[in-house]
Amino acid sequence: MSANILLSKPGKTANGTVNLTGSKSECNRALVIEALSNGKVKVQNVSDAADAVTLSKVLSYKLQVAGDTEEPTTHNTQLTTVNIGPAGTAMRFLTAYYTLQPEEVILTGSARMKQRPIGILVDALRELGAEIDYVENEGFPPIHIKGNLEQKTNSVSIKGSISSQYITALLLIAAKLPQGLDLHIDGDLTSRPYVEMTLAMLEQAGIKHNxxxxxxxxxxxxxxxxxxxxxxxxxxxxxxxxxxALADEAELFLTGLTAYSLQGDSVITEIMANFGITSQFKDGGVLLKKEAKPISKKLFDLKKCPDLAQTVIVVCAALGHEATFTGLETLKIKETDRVAALQNELAKMGVKLIEDNETYTLDCGGKFIPERMFIKTYDDHRMAMAFAPLALLIPELEIEDAQVVEKSYPAFWTDLEKVGFKVEAP
Structure with a gap:
């Protein structure tokens, strides 16, 4: 389904059961841990998100080579090109991973990936002793990595405000470094729950930290x-x-989710309680119900959960709730510049997202609900999925490049159909 789709929702109710794919964030960490453990760790419930599938394919060769031995038995000196497409997490994690492998690789990706910075991570790895060169533009993929890192120091510093994935990439390889690693985080730590997730999963695999x-x-x-x-x-x-939140009535059961999650985005239960959504954990999942409730919360700090930003901002815009948002610093270096993308698409319904330094405010004074609206996705899976719920309000919602959701949630459109949405060719 690579073409555009036309989304509509007869009636303004949402009822049904949804079986979600495995967490892309957890799965990508688990796959790298599995590879680094040389088969000691086994991943269960591998996500079918495209990013996880890509990473799994890249790492599967290494697992076959390593077997159950501590070190790989095959030393491949041939220069290999690894293209991970748009998989940002894979780019960061593999940059660190390949510094420990007995081979040379060119690590590259999509056109957008070549615009996403990698310099902060490369600088830290170079300080540890890695040999990494830029193939095209300084500070950006593609990169040439020479493996068999010879460790020069066990202490490096890295900015905490840019991307938690840089920090996770270093933590994942830390236990394999001969001298271990003392990682100093400079300044505020963005997306702290993702770092905590990494450490918790390493702990499950036997790796202690302080x-x-x-x-x-x-x-x-x-x-x-x-x-x-x-x-x-x-x-x-x-x-x-x-x-x-956008339905008049809703009762949705999401299977497999628990109240005690490693994922920082589970805070969505608290955020959406402000919009009248109750979350009841029972029967092996969570039951969502819509209750009438005035929205009073005006400030949302999304620093610890930036992947929820588009979802929450679109909901506020659709409801005409002029909220203020902080913690969006990383949005401009994601799959697209998500701030600019939100501004462009929200303008189509008369809503402005106004930037003032690191604070963003919605102006819904000119808001209107069009009969038909076209959503550009900017090669960003979260743009497609964050705007899709507007079909509850807009009679005809055309969404560009439907296949983009495969990056994290391939069954999204099918699941929408199961709860009464119409998904058609425009």
Whole structure:
């Protein structure tokens, strides 16, 4: 389904059961841990998100080479090109991963990936002793990585406000470094729950850590034999909370989700409570219900959950709720410049997202509901899914490049059909 789709929703109710795919964030971490453990760790419930599928394919060769031995038995000196397409997490994690492998690779990706910065991570890895060169533009993929890192130091610093994926990439390889790693985080830490997720999953795989102040320390140590189960994706769940918030009546059951999650995006339950959505955990999932409630919360700090930003901002815009948002610093270096993309698309319904330094405010004074609206997705899966719930309000909602959702939630359109949305060719 690579073409555009026309989305509509007869009636303004949403009822049904949804089975979500495994978390892309958890799965990508688990896959790297599995590869680094040389088979000791086994991933369960691998996500069918395109990013996870891509990473799994890249790493599967290494698993076959490594077998159950501590070190790979095949030393491949041939220069290999690894193209991970638009998979940003894979780019960051593999940049660190390949510094430990006995081979040279060119790591590249899509045109947009070549515009997404990697310099902060490369600088930290170089300080550790990695040999990494830029193939085209300084600070951006593609990069040439020479493996067999010879560690020069066990202490590096990295900015905490740019991307938690840089920090996670370093933490994932820390235990395999001969001297271990003391990682100093400079300044505020963006998306802290994602770093906590990484450390919790490493702990499940036998890797201990110490976190004092702004320093995370992981000694050289071995992985243990274990299984890493991947839970359903709370980021994917957020779109169903959005649907419930925009419906007149809603009762949606999302299977597999628990109240105690490693995923920071599980905070969507608290955020959407402001819009009258109750979350009841029972029967192996969570039941969402819509209750009439005036919206009073005016300030949303999304620093710890930036992947929820589009979802929450679109809901506020659709309801005419002139809220203010902070913690959006990382949005401009995602799959697209998400701030600009939101501004462009919200303008089509008369809503302005006004930027003032690092604070963003919705102006809904000119808001209107068009009979038909075209949503450009900018090669960004979250743009498609964040705007899709508007079909509850807009009779005909055309969404560009429907296939873009495969990056994190391939069954999204099918699941919408199961709860009464119409998905057609425009």
């Amino acid at each position: 976190w004092e102040g702004n320093v995370i320390s992981i000694a050289h140590q071995e992985f243990k034999e274990t299984a890493l189960p991947v839970e359903p994706d709370w980021s994917a769940a957020s779109y169903w909370f959005s649907i419930a």
